[in-house]
Structure formats: structure tokens, C-alpha cells
Amino acid sequence: MNEIFEIKIEPGKEDNISEIKNIVSEKYKISIEDLADLVILKRSLDARKSPVFHIKCTIEHEKNIISPIQNNVRNSPAVHIIGAGPAGLFAAIRLIELGLKPILLERGKDVRNRRKDLAALMKQGTLNPDSNYCFGEGGAGTFSDGKLYTRSNKRGSVQKVLETLVFFGANRSIMIDAHPHIGTNKLPVIINNISKSIIDCGGEIHFSTKVTDFQTKSSKLVSIDTSKGKMEVENLILATGHSARDIFYALHRANIAIEAKSFALGVRIEHPQEVINKIQYKNHYQSPALPPASYSLVTQANSSGVYTFCMCPGGIICPASTEDGEVVVNGWSPSTRGSYFANSGLVVEIKKETLKKNDNDGVFACLNFQAEIEKKAFEIGGGKFTAPAQRVEDFISSHASSTLPKTSYKRGISPSDLRDVLPKFVSSRLKLALIEFVKKNPLYGTKDAVLVGVESRTSSPIKIPRNEKGNHVEISGLYPCGEGAGYAGGIVSAAIDGMKIAEMIKANNSN
Numbered sequence: 335m336n337e338i339f340e341i342k343i344e345p346g347k348e349d350n351i352s353e354i355k356n357i358v359s360e361k362y363k364i365s366i367e368d369l370a371d372l373v374i375l376k377r378s379l380d381a382r383k384s385p386v387f388h389i390k391c392t393i394e395h396e397k398n399i400i401s402p403i404q405n406n407v408r409n410s411p412a413v414h415i416i417g418a419g420p421a422g423l424f425a426a427i428r429l430i431e432l433g434l435k436p437i438l439l440e441r442g443k444d445v446r447n448r449r450k451d452l453a454a455l456m457k458q459g460t461l462n463p464d465s466n467y468c469f470g471e472g473g474a475g476t477f478s479d480g481k482l483y484t485r486s487n488k489r490g491s492v493q494k495v496l497e498t499l500v501f502f503g504a505n506r507s508i509m510i511d512a513h514p515h516i517g518t519n520k521l522p523v524i525i526n527n528i529s530k531s532i533i534d535c536g537g538e539i540h541f542s543t544k545v546t547d548f549q550t551k552s553s554k555l556v557s558i559d560t561s562k563g564k565m566e567v568e569n570l571i572l573a574t575g576h577s578a579r580d581i582f583y584a585l586h587r588a589n590i591a592i593e594a595k596s597f598a599l600g601v602r603i604e605h606p607q608e609v610i611n612k613i614q615y616k617n618h619y620q621s622p623a624l625p626p627a628s629y630s631l632v633t634q635a636n637s638s639g640v641y642t643f644c645m646c647p648g649g650i651i652c653p654a655s656t657e658d659g660e661v662v663v664n665g666w667s668p669s670t671r672g673s674y675f676a677n678s679g680l681v682v683e684i685k686k687e688t689l690k691k692n693d694n695d696g697v698f699a700c701l702n703f704q705a706e707i708e709k710k711a712f713e714i715g716g717g718k719f720t721a722p723a724q725r726v727e728d729f730i731s732s733h734a735s736s737t738l739p740k741t742s743y744k745r746g747i748s749p750s751d752l753r754d755v756l757p758k759f760v761s762s763r764l765k766l767a768l769i770e771f772v773k774k775n776p777l778y779g780t781k782d783a784v785l786v787g788v789e790s791r792t793s794s795p796i797k798i799p800r801n802e803k804g805n806h807v808e809i810s811g812l813y814p815c816g817e818g819a820g821y822a823g824g825i826v827s828a829a830i831d832g833m834k835i836a837e838m839i840k841a842n843n844s845n
Contacts, residue, residue, distance in 0.1 A: 346623030378512030408536030419473020421816025425832035442470030517669025804838035
């Protein structure tokens with residue numbers, strides 16, 4: 335039976351398959367016996383009025399998820415991949431499926447040793463520029479949340495990514511939830527399982543291997559320099575993520591075309607989670623059946639988009655810097671979403687055309703602007719990755735904060751005036767947006783709401799152009815991929831792009 339059933343069910347019963355069958359049976363006049371193979375397809379929470387779950391289901395035998403990679407590619411033609419984030423790992427998985435051998439080069443450490451560097455950053459403020467919240471096995475997503483929500487309309491590819499993650503240890507709920515989430519405490523094990531499987535199939539992963547230069551000949555990539563020596567390459571997937579600035583500089587030195595790219599920049603806004611629950615659930619906010627509430631806000635301020643980004647219910651703000659002397663903050667949630675706090679990026683669209691008109695930095699206009707703001711945040715925060723912060727009510731009234739509420743940010747926050755960190759065209763737009771958001775719901779401006787700066791790594795400030803066959807527009811054998819090249823945003827879309835590039839390499843080399 336392929337009929338789709340859509341029902342509503344009260345919170346606390348969304349996992350009760352017997353109750354779901356009873357509701358389907360009553361609504362659609364189908365006997366309980368005929369619903370033996372009822373499978374949930376999608377599940378989402380609607381909190382606009384009285385909170386209720388919407389569930390979409392059908393009758394079919396539940397699909398068994400088999401290993402996505404079973405080939406032995408030890409002696410197969412090699413494809414090199416720079417970066418072991420979602421784009422790089424899923425490219426490797428797809429290459430193995432296609433009978434090619436992936437060789438991954440990752441500047442950072444494996445997840446186990448990466449944890450030690452994160453602990454040193456959180457406790458002592460000691461940053462390892464090659465092993466941190468952005469760099470290392472699994473990329474930026476491994477220790478900053480594991481959100482799997484995507485706007486990609488490639489449903490088959492999305493499903494393949496989710497099924498792969500389930501096979502390697504994720505909960506099956508990610509295949510049905512409208513906003514699936516793994517959690518920072520669970521994702522490292524899944525990433526390690528993926529890496530082990532790649533190696534078991536004959537692929538290679540080289541950690542602490544930093545790429546430093548590129549060599550071309552007759553518009554063809556021929557070799558790369560790494561911290562462990564020169565490597566000849568035939569096909570190279572460039573999946574380095576949005577923060578690998580040294581890669582952008584190396585490409586530019588090698589006369590390999592890159593472009594400035596618009597991005598977004600702002601702050602993290604943090605509230606007690608109970609405040610967000612009150613806003614979203616109203617009189618039901620204390621119900622133990624309801625999950626920690628999330629939200630999404632967007633508006634236009636002086637012809638620029640201002641929006642919330644990467645909202646973390648029950649979450650924590652973390653230091654996401656990749657260089658000493660710069661402060662960058664991000665957010666994540668554990669799988670339980672059990673923190674006292676909720677945080678979200680609150681960012682302003684930064685158009686490349688605006689920045690390129692104001693300076694002579696050319697392709698690095700957006701990147702240099704990003705770095706300048708991060709340096710100001712470090713200076714005003716007081717060093718050691720303490721972050722400048724300001725109460726929302728003080729920011730709106732244009733007064734520096736003298737005191738600050740509690741925060742989840744372990745490196746500490748410093749009372750500041752964020753107008754000293756952010757340029758006027760950014761801070762003025764943030765102020766207009768906050769006035770609008772608080773007007774719609776005064777609780778959003780509670781005295782315990784705080785802005786923490788800066789959230790500046792929303793996406794890459796550089797794009798690496800490629801053609802319809804996946805190759806760089808000028809250099810054959812070089813395949814820009816994922817978020818760092820400007821073709822994805824988040825774990826799922828980066829993974830999809832990685833698989834797409836793997837397929838293009840196979841097609842290009844089969845002709």
C-alpha cells in the first residue's frame with residue numbers, strides 16, 4: 335500500500351507507534367491488523383497554537399539499511415581529497431562505491447586526539463591552529479552540533495546521506511524528523527566509524543597532513559606540497575571547509591582563480607531556554623512532553639537580510655577560532671539538548687559588492703573584512719578568547735553593558751559595546767532587526783538575553799569556481815567541493831556535494 339496517512343498527535347505520544355496506529359485506524363477506517371507494517375515517514379512539531387506533532391506515515395516493510403561501501407579499492411586508481419569533513423568523507427564513500435580509491439589528507443587530528451586540543455582551548459585558552467572546532471576529523475560539524483537540516487531539494491541524495499549516517503550509528507529518528515539532529519556527544523563516534531570503514535575498504539586517511547602549495551602544468555594540476563612532502567596527483571577534490579584561509583592564499587599564489595563571495599556576519603544571541611519555551615509554547619511551556627523549543631527569525635533592515643542561523647536549543651556557545659588573536663564564536667547542542675541556555679547566530683548579509691567598492695583587496699575583500707572584525711573582537715574581549723558581549727536591551731538603547739548575565743561560553747564574556755567591534759552598517763542593521771523581533775515578542779529582549787561576538791564563519795568568504803563537469807574553470811584535475819568552495823552550507827548539503835563530485839570524477843575518467 336502506498337497511501338500516505340497524515341495525522342496529528344499530542345506531544346509525548348509521537349514515539350508511541352500503537353497510539354499512532356489507533357489514530358490512523360480511526361481517521362482512515364483501516365483495521366489495526368492491516369497497519370502491521372506502518373512506517374513513519376516524517377515528523378514535525380507545530381507550536382503555533384496548542385503544540386501538536388504532525389506525522390506522515392505509510393504502510394510498507396521498513397527498509398533495511400545496508401553498508402554503503404563494500405568494495406575493496408586498495409589497488410584501484412586513486413583520487414586525493416583535501417579535508418575530512420562531510421564533503422570529503424562522503425566523497426570518499428561514493429568513490430569507493432564507484433570503484434576508486436580515496437586518499438584523504440586532513441590537516442587536523444582524529445576525533446580522539448582532537449578532543450584534547452578542544453579541552454586545552456576551553457580550559458586554558460590555548461589554540462592549536464590545525465586542530466580545533468573547525469579543523470580535524472569530521473570537520474566543523476563534528477564538535478559543533480551535527481544539525482542535519484537542509485534546504486536542498488535533492489531528496490534522494492538527502493535520504494542517502496541520512497541512511498549512511500544511520501548505518502554508521504545515528505538514531506533512525508534523523509530519517510523522519512523535520513529538523514534532524516545528532517548531537518555533538520554522538521557525532522564523533524559516527525565519524526570514526528565512517529573513517530574506519532573507508533580504511534577497511536582500502537582507502538587511506540592521513541591526519542596532521544597539511545597541504546601548503548599546488549603545482550600545475552599546461553592548465554593541469556600535477557602535484558601538491560604537504561607538511562609530509564610532495565605528492566603527485568591525478569584528480570584532487572578540494573573539500574577544505576570555510577575556514578582554511580591558507581588554502582585560499584596558496585591557490586592565489588599558484589595563479590589558480592578564486593573569487594570574493596558574499597557571506598554573513600554578526601553575533602550569537604543567548605537566552606535561558608525557558609524564555610524560548612515561553613515564546614514558542616506559551617501556556618504549555620512547562621510541559622515535560624515538549625522538547626526544548628527552537629526558533630527562526632528573518633527580516634530586512636536597510637535593504638540587507640538579517641536572520642537567525644544555526645539555532646541551538648539547550649545548547650552551548652563555543653570558541654571557533656582558527657588563529658590566535660581572533661575571536662570567533664559558534665554554537666552546538668548535545669543530543670539531549672539539556673543545557674540551561676539556548677543560543678543562535680544572529681547575522682547580517684554582507685554583500686561582496688559593498689566591500690569591494692570600499693577597498694582594494696580584490697578577491698580577498700570579504701576574507702580580510704571577516705578577519706579584521708575577529709581581531710577587534712579579540713582585542714576588545716581582553717585576550718585568551720574571552721568574547722565581547724552586551725545585553726540585548728543595552729545594545730538596543732546604544733549603551734555599553736556594565737554587567738552581564740550568566741552564559742554558557744566557557745572562555746568567559748567581557749562587558750562591551752559591540753558597536754566598537756562591528757562596523758556601523760552591521761550594528762545598525764542588527765539593532766533594527768532586534769527592535770522588530772522584540773516588538774513582536776517582548777520576551778526576546780529579556781534582561782537575561784545577551785549578544786556574544788562575533789559569529790563570522792557562517793559560510794566561506796571565498797568561492798572557487800568550477801564548470802559543469804566539476805572541474806575548476808581553469809585547472810583540470812582540480813575539483814572544488816563543499817562549503818569551503820562555496821557550493822554547500824551545512825553537513826547534509828556538503829555531503830551531497832561530495833558525492834556529486836565523486837560521480838563527476840568517475841564520469842570524466844570513463845570517457
